[in-house]
Amino acid sequence: MARVLIPFSDFASGQRAVRRLLQEPRDPRQSVELLAMVDPLTSGKVAVFVSPAQAEAQSRAAAQRWLERLAPQLEAAGIPHTSSIAVGPRRELLRRVGERRDIDRVLLGTRARDPLRRWRRQSVAHLMDRPLVSVS
Secondary structure (H helix, E strand, O other), rough: OEEEEEEOOHHHHHHHHHHHHHHOOOOOOOEEEEEEEEEEOOEEEOOOOOOOOHHHHHHHHHHHHHHHHHHHHHHOOOOOOOEEEEEHHHHHHHHHHHHHOOOEEEEOOOOOOOOHHHHHHHHHHOOOOOOOOEEE
């Protein structure tokens, strides 16, 4: 089975990656894993007035809304899929994903206007030992 991972850290990035996938020729063996990555804001990062537990709950809720909007697009195309939420620093989450052996290809949803896009893509490609396409 051709397993594609779509990791993303905001809805628009995930949507761009899903659209890209839907434009490709359909592989009947293909399945997709949507991975919404969130890193809750805590008082050490910015001036916020919520507890770490509240910040994580809010981040998870936002990620769940993203997944609920993206999954129907894959369902409409008849593409089997799973979805999950990962919490923590993006680089660490991507490092863990890179260690997985059940993923054949990665479609990385990136921000549309990111001046560090090339550097980030190289950094992520270094963590992955499989084909990587960044979609911005």
